[in-house]
Amino acid sequence: MFQFIVRRLLQLIPVLLGVTILVFSLMHLSPGNPAHIIAGESAPKDTVEQIEERLGLNDPILVQYGNFLKDVVTLDFGNSWRTSLPVSEELWPKFWVTFELSVYSTIFSIFLGLIAGIISAVRQYSVADVSIMLVALFGLSMPNFWLGLMLMQWFSINLGWLPATGWGSAEQIVLPVITLGTMGAAVIARMTRSSMLDVVTQDYIRTARAKGLSERLVIYKHALKNALIPVVTVVGLQFGSLLAGAVLTESVFAINGMGKLIVDRILARDFPTVQAAVLVIAVIFVLVNLLVDISYKFLNKRIDLD
């Protein structure tokens, strides 16, 4: 187990190397000169050239990439080109906002998805099942910025129950979490349903019934643990799309998180901040999926991690 974790962490290195190359190339291939943007549109030519020199934009591209890698290894991303503040100082508070949003949304989707999926499976083809699956289909198909706007319209503007913007207080958390978590909940509900339906026809479920166990024990102890294995995979993958979806949700609810930061700084060609933020997201995504792999071991002892 320990060996497995170490090996997986070592595998992070090539993954992150790939991420650095991608993000570096994308930033440098995108049109627009950062120096121009920093200096302002009407700045004289030599000011722009000075800035270019200071930022090292005139160095050969490989040297620039090398410098970036050095920053990554030393975990010091320098100062933002936009605000001149240290990148890490700017990133951390925003990272925490996005991280909180993602974690709450994941918890929301797991809870709602699991409960809905189990009810659907246990009462297959009932009114409850059909309605849950219909709602799940909606949840899956709705773009989350639209859902966010609709929620805002109903609950903030028409009913005035919850605030429409911001992050921090309990009331402020509700709408963004629903917005971001709904799609995940729908995916998890559908996955749980099909996985449960598959498991309840297995021989060992009949054995559990033949032992005289109550239906509750049969479903929640014997069926659910087996049914969770594919669901956990989906949860891990969902977390990735959640981080991406956070960008839109943050924009809609004017939350000052990492998604908003990335969008703003891409427009400003603030290379150090964007590169650092993307790397952080990549690391989180890989770590979450490592966590998912480790949890397999606890769900199913047949899986040999080493």
Add this chain to the structure above:
Amino acid sequence: MSEEIILDIKDLRTSFFTEDVEVKAVDGVSFKLPKGKTIGIVGESGSGKSITALSILRLLEHPGKIVGGEINFKDKDLTKASDREIRDIRGNEISMIFQEPMTSLNPVYTVGQQIRETLKVHQGLGKEQGTKKGVELLELVGIPSPKKRITQYPHELSGGMRQRVMIAMALACNPELLIADEPTTALDVTIQAQILEIINDLQDRFDMSVIMITHDMGVVAETCDYVAVMYGGKVVEYADVKTIFKEPKHPYTVGLLNSIPRHDVDVDELEPIRGNVPSPNDMPKGCRFAPRCPFATDLCYEELPSLDKVSDDNQVRCWIYSERWDGDPEVKVNGPERTS
């Protein structure tokens, strides 16, 4: 019979309902099982033997349903028992083991957890006592180093070992009746014999009654006291085991016996029963076996015979033994090569 009857099934009918069509999987099955004895229910796949067994513990999957008859276990009609009552009987007074040991144990729980669960539900045993009893049970069914095995997961055990675990689990609460649904079909021949021996042995020791579901006449010979041969959802012959082997009456029983390879009789070829079991939703109108029966007459195709007593030890559902038989009066169902 003077013995105490532990299980008395009367006219059991179990059907599956699909798209408004009723498929009669078990159609009027009756038999009695005296305490401490073994009855074999024999037949091909699709004869309704497993459905009969599942009906007893009401373990039928949707859309299967018991539509009539009685299942009297001791003084209780199980078809009318509440869910709660039937749960208290399952795994406690009546236990069941299944055909597929590879998939009948839950892969995500240890052997110990699965055995303890039964003990906890029915006897309220805690973890420590449960483990102690579990080790005893594993020892009882001949599992070497039971203390180690009890902490293992099913995938760490072989098929034969898993079936032993199933038996140990089934015996956890000293059931009065064990239903074994083809317990050896999926196992190697040598393991088959061991498993049957364990069942026989434990039956004697605990004075347990057994329902042995099988398609294998060899298993019947080794374990059973009585035999009910099923075909197309009905019992076609019901007798004690000696009579079945010595004087089989129904052409289907004879066919089953002739399908067993024998070393003591010089036969060039096995005699299989031609054709297939009829599908339950397309049952012949008369005798269900008529389309495959070498002796069938118009009467057989037209009218279903009843299960009648033909001798002191034997009941048969066949026109040949009735006064209305319209075929060859000298017909010999029982070929000479079987009388050795």
